[in-house]
Amino acid sequence: MIDRKKVLEIRGVNAYYEKQVLYDINFCIYENEIMGLVGESGCGKSTLSRAILGLGERTEGEIIHHTSRPQMIFQDPYASLNPVKKVGWILEEPLRLKGGSSKAGRREAVLDMLKKVGLEEKIAARLPRELSGGQRQRVSIAAALIGGSRFIIADEPVSALDVTVQAQIMELLLKLADEFKLSYLFISHDLNVIYQMCDRLIVMKEGRIVEEGTVDQVFTHPQNPYTRQLLELEK
Numbered sequence: 001m002i003d004r005k006k007v008l009e010i011r012g013v014n015a016y017y018e019k020q021v022l023y024d025i026n027f028c029i030y031e032n033e034i035m036g037l038v039g040e041s042g043c044g045k046s047t048l049s050r051a052i053l054g055l056g057e058r059t060e061g062e063i064i065h066h067t068s069r070p071q072m073i074f075q076d077p078y079a080s081l082n083p084v085k086k087v088g089w090i091l092e093e094p095l096r097l098k099g100g101s102s103k104a105g106r107r108e109a110v111l112d113m114l115k116k117v118g119l120e121e122k123i124a125a126r127l128p129r130e131l132s133g134g135q136r137q138r139v140s141i142a143a144a145l146i147g148g149s150r151f152i153i154a155d156e157p158v159s160a161l162d163v164t165v166q167a168q169i170m171e172l173l174l175k176l177a178d179e180f181k182l183s184y185l186f187i188s189h190d191l192n193v194i195y196q197m198c199d200r201l202i203v204m205k206e207g208r209i210v211e212e213g214t215v216d217q218v219f220t221h222p223q224n225p226y227t228r229q230l231l232e233l234e235k
């Protein structure tokens with residue numbers, strides 16, 4: 001068997017606020033793999049993403065990045081897009097910070113990335129508030145990718161969108177995963193979305209991983225009673 005390259009390894013991670021909220025989390029994500037993360041509100045999904053991003057305050061265990069640090073995409077792109085800057089500026093920023101590119105080179109990269117996420121060039125001259133929810137999510141996807149990161153943590157990226165736009169953004173995320181060989185940690189409370197998007201998934205409950213497997217395995221033969229309950233609720 002050919003060994004696939006890992007992008008992320010998590011070993012024995014615990015996290016604490018006043019009390020412990022993550023318990024002995026272990027998993028890895030491979031190159032060009034979409035890993036789903038499911039669990040009810042408060043089970044520790046955001047704490048885990050913060051730990052992966054290196055923002056966790058009290059975290060134990062090993063978090064090993066084999067590629068560059070991941071970029072985030074959020075449910076509400078307003079949270080990550082500077083409201084007073086035009087889209088062109090927002091997308092150029094990671095390139096400016098990285099250095100080594102000319103103004104013309106950055107401009108070209110921005111237009112190219114807009115095209116890749118299915119947006120017209122004229123969007124570069126707009127402010128985030130002048131876009132639809134779907135367009136805004138496309139911009140935040142472009143912003144996550146333009147700096148060269150190939151690992152993305154997507155935290156409920158389609159939950160705030162209506163069904164048609166949701167399908168379009170999911171399609172885009174899958175297309176880009178293919179094109180750029182991306183890896184995602186894809187957080188969603190919606191098992192249908194997980195089923196359509198992911199290769200493998202992790203189910204978390206009260207800070208612990210209670211199930212991990214391929215989407216096919218987990219959906220057809222869930223091992224844990226909690227997973228069975230989630231799947232039952234979905235019907």
Ligand SMILES: Nc1ncnc2c1ncn2[C@@H]1O[C@H](COP(=O)(O)OP(=O)(O)OP(=O)(O)O)[C@@H](O)[C@H]1O
Pocket residue numbers: 017018021039040041042043044045046047048
């Ligand atoms: N800054 C904080 N200070 C203290 N406790 C916190 C803090 N952030 C989260 N917690 C607690 O840690 C636990 C895990 O929260 P976390 O936000 O990681 O869950 P989540 O699965 O992301 O929830 P949601 O789906 O609602 O976003 C919860 O019990 C929560 O109350």
